[in-house]
Amino acid sequence: MAIHTQGHIHFGLLAEHVPGSLILRHIPAFRKQFPQISFTLSYGTLASIEEQLVADRMTFAVVTDALRSSDFIHSMPCGELDLAAVASASYIQERGPFIRIEQVLLADIVDIGAHMPLVQRWIGNADPSFQTILAHLRPAFTVPNFHAAMELVTAGLGVGYLPRKMMAAKLAAGELVELLPQRPMPSVDLRLVYRKKSARLLADSVFLEYLLEQMPLW
Numbered sequence: 135m136a137i138h139t140q141g142h143i144h145f146g147l148l149a150e151h152v153p154g155s156l157i158l159r160h161i162p163a164f165r166k167q168f169p170q171i172s173f174t175l176s177y178g179t180l181a182s183i184e185e186q187l188v189a190d191r192m193t194f195a196v197v198t199d200a201l202r203s204s205d206f207i208h209s210m211p212c213g214e215l216d217l218a219a220v221a222s223a224s225y226i227q228e229r230g231p232f233i234r235i236e237q238v239l240l241a242d243i244v245d246i247g248a249h250m251p252l253v254q255r256w257i258g259n260a261d262p263s264f265q266t267i268l269a270h271l272r273p274a275f276t277v278p279n280f281h282a283a284m285e286l287v288t289a290g291l292g293v294g295y296l297p298r299k300m301m302a303a304k305l306a307a308g309e310l311v312e313l314l315p316q317r318p319m320p321s322v323d324l325r326l327v328y329r330k331k332s333a334r335l336l337a338d339s340v341f342l343e344y345l346l347e348q349m350p351l352w
Contacts, residue, residue, distance in 0.1 A: 140170040141337020146195030212326040242274035242292030252295035
């Protein structure tokens with residue numbers, strides 16, 4: 135039965151997400167059971183993903199923020215991103231040391247938004263004086279996703295805020311160095327979202343059932 139189930143699933147992700155993480159890691163195992171079900175992965179903003187979900191042009195998505203259309207879209211926790219502030223060994227040698235928060239803030243920041251959402255998350259409710267510094271700062275490099283950020287940070291162009299799993303090999307090799315590990319960055323909660331009431335096809339239903347079965351293992 136499973137091997138003969140056919141269909142196509144449209145899956146949405148925020149542009150800054152790591153393609154190999156969380157739910158997407160389960161797709162290869164799912165396709166071993168259901169090889170006739172294919173996937174389209176679309177990257178976009180929270181607004182564009184919500185628009186496609188509401189219009190029933192997208193089946194599932196993973197997002198970080200609560201969607202406005204809660205009456206139409208079901209949401210459930212599906213994991214988290216563990217982030218850290220890092221720089222290359224060469225950048226630290228040239229521009230360091232980075233032993234205080236303000237030194238990191240005044241570095242060449244690589245972030246996924248002009249308003250530096252990752253820096254804002256890292257600073258959190260710290261000393262209000264840091265918010266004064268942030269009010270006058272803009273990132274040296276604004277990039278669309280974590281992959282682009284890691285390329286720039288690894289090349290020694292600044293300080294970035296990256297998922298630990300994504301950069302584990304580079305941290306182990308000493309290419310990247312965590313800054314101020316005594317001040318860990320709050321993790322980012324991720325949520326699986328999909329329409330509550332939809333003419334769900336068999337492919338959609340079996341994929342949702344599979345994900346729900348896997349959730350205790352995340």
